[in-house]
Amino acid sequence: MDSVLELRGVSKHYPGFSLADVSFNLPRGYIGGMIGPNGAGKTTIVCLLLGLVRPDAGEVRVCGLDPWRDEVAVKRRVGFVHEVPQLWAHLTVDGVAGIVSRFYPTWDQPLYDTLMREFEVPRRRRVASLSRGMRAKAALALAMAHHAELLVLDEPTAGLDPIFRQRLLDRLAAYVSGGEASVLLSTHITSDLERLADYITFIRDGRIVFSTTRDEIAETWAVVKGAPDLLKDERRAWFAGWEAGAHAFTGLTRDAEGIRRRLGGAPLVVERASLEDIMFLMGRSC
Amino acid sequence: MLRNAIRKDLLLNGKQFWGLIPWFAWAAYALGQERMGAMTAVSGALIGALMTVSICAREDKFHATAVLASLPVMRRTLVQARYLLAFVMGAAALVLVAGMAAVLPWSVQSAAQAFEPKTLLLGAAVAGVSVALLMPVAIRFGVLGVIGFFAVLQVAGIALLVLPGALGMKDVLKGLFRAAERGFVGWHAALGQPGPILETVAIVAIAIWMSFYVSVFLAERQDL
Numbered sequence: 001m002d003s004v005l006e007l008r009g010v011s012k013h014y015p016g017f018s019l020a021d022v023s024f025n026l027p028r029g030y031i032g033g034m035i036g037p038n039g040a041g042k043t044t045i046v047c048l049l050l051g052l053v054r055p056d057a058g059e060v061r062v063c064g065l066d067p068w069r070d071e072v073a074v075k076r077r078v079g080f081v082h083e084v085p086q087l088w089a090h091l092t093v094d095g096v097a098g099i100v101s102r103f104y105p106t107w108d109q110p111l112y113d114t115l116m117r118e119f120e121v122p123r124r125r126r127v128a129s130l131s132r133g134m135r136a137k138a139a140l141a142l143a144m145a146h147h148a149e150l151l152v153l154d155e156p157t158a159g160l161d162p163i164f165r166q167r168l169l170d171r172l173a174a175y176v177s178g179g180e181a182s183v184l185l186s187t188h189i190t191s192d193l194e195r196l197a198d199y200i201t202f203i204r205d206g207r208i209v210f211s212t213t214r215d216e217i218a219e220t221w222a223v224v225k226g227a228p229d230l231l232k233d234e235r236r237a238w239f240a241g242w243e244a245g246a247h248a249f250t251g252l253t254r255d256a257e258g259i260r261r262r263l264g265g266a267p268l269v270v271e272r273a274s275l276e277d278i279m280f281l282m283g284r285s286c
Numbered sequence: 287m288l289r290n291a292i293r294k295d296l297l298l299n300g301k302q303f304w305g306l307i308p309w310f311a312w313a314a315y316a317l318g319q320e321r322m323g324a325m326t327a328v329s330g331a332l333i334g335a336l337m338t339v340s341i342c343a344r345e346d347k348f349h350a351t352a353v354l355a356s357l358p359v360m361r362r363t364l365v366q367a368r369y370l371l372a373f374v375m376g377a378a379a380l381v382l383v384a385g386m387a388a389v390l391p392w393s394v395q396s397a398a399q400a401f402e403p404k405t406l407l408l409g410a411a412v413a414g415v416s417v418a419l420l421m422p423v424a425i426r427f428g429v430l431g432v433i434g435f436f437a438v439l440q441v442a443g444i445a446l447l448v449l450p451g452a453l454g455m456k457d458v459l460k461g462l463f464r465a466a467e468r469g470f471v472g473w474h475a476a477l478g479q480p481g482p483i484l485e486t487v488a489i490v491a492i493a494i495w496m497s498f499y500v501s502v503f504l505a506e507r508q509d510l
Contacts, residue, residue, distance in 0.1 A: 052355050052510040072287075075358035082356075088298055099297055102290045103357045 010058030024211035033197035079143030104146035112145035190275035222256035241281030291367035331409030334379030418497035
């Protein structure tokens with residue numbers, strides 16, 4: 001399958017943080033989600049994809065191109081929304097668009113106009129006077145209006161109201177429906193990914209914990225709940241993550257049946273693990 | 287792309303031109319003073335060119351470098367745009383000074399004086415060398431880098447004034463200053479001759495060329 005983005009054995013070292021041996025890909029025409037706790041390395045990966053940061057080792061490919069060597073070609077194909085949309089604050093939204101649009105041969109002004117209307121962005125207001133959510137909407141419209149093959153969105157829904165968030169998710173689903181465009185979403189809001197993402201990559205401490213399809217995660221990962229005395233020290237290693245409370249323990253596993261067997265019929269509740277369960281319980285075990 | 291990058295810098299920093307009002311006020315006064323000579327035109331070229339350095343510093347201040355770097359334009363082109371803009375701004379400031387000289391009734395200088403070869407060379411040398419020194423610092427370290435650069439210059443200047451006295455080498459310092467003064471006056475006087483003109487042009491061109499490559503090197507290796 002043709003990959004719109006691919007990282008192979010990528011490492012990047014900073015004082016106090018290292019991204020180590022990161023490998024994953026996103027097939028063209030799909031929505032990929034990156035989840036992980038704060039400081040896991042999600043934004044570093046976004047920066048690597050955009051060529052804002054150079055990897056110490058490994059290979060990064062975006063639309064089959066190297067973001068450093070083919071800087072302009074890659075950036076023409078990518079639409080990017082930063083975690084805190086850094087638009088030029090003293091300009092109006094249309095003023096920013098006037099600057100940005102000239103750099104993209106594929107800029108579609110009617111599409112930009114449509115997105116502005118749809119997102120209800122006050123085009124003639126200065127960016128500085130917009131709320132964070134409104135800035136995010138403007139940044140999204142700018143990123144989408146040049147028909148990017150890959151949209152890279154770093155925490156795009158933070159600061160957005162639930163109604164617009166839903167509308168945006170629908171927009172993104174429609175964006176990839178043709179099979180040519182793809183979206184990479186880096187977010188803490190796991191419910192968005194559960195609704196939208198085809199592929200999920202979980203990053204923790206600069207390493208990939210897993211990168212697979214949403215369906216496979218739903219089929220594989222389970223949450224096991226039982227009485228706290230069942231979670232003896234030697235049994236904790238059975239779980240990818242666990243939490244012990246006064247009245248019950250919760251464990252994350254890929255082998256719920258095996259655990260049920262090993263506990264010999266002890267009363268357990270086994271549920272499908274949500275992305276939030278996975279993030280929370282894996283976060284606790286480290 | 288280069289044109290778009292220059293246009294972007296002009297649109298984004300249009301309001302900075304208001305910051306030049308005090309200089310214009312001073313220039314209007316200076317044009318009425320005989321002793322100022324080419325000073326007004328040269329300072330205009332310097333101020334105009336250095337405005338471009340402040341654009342880099344501003345971008346750093348507003349954390350806009352990452353937005354810029356995500357646009358489909360090579361970092362090299364963005365740096366090129368800055369150097370070209372410095373040249374354009376310096377030249378525009380010279381034209382403005384000439385215009386002021388022609389229009390202001392109290393001006394003792396003529397518009398043509400701003401375009402005398404000596405004035406042009408002096409302006410190019412002062413503005414060119416200043417931009418060559420400051421631009422790589424502004425590109426790599428932003429506003430803090432520029433402030434740091436001037437702080438280091440200040441400290442070095444103070445040390446130069448204080449240390450020779452403390453070490454009993456005041457005469458050496460005086461000698462150095464006199465030599466520098468003689469060198470500058472000699473160079474300025476010789477600027478009408480082909481040899482010094484060529485030397486000056488070559489030195490300024492080499493300084494800007496080296497500065498540009500250092501800036502590109504720094505910009506291309508900068509993690510944002």
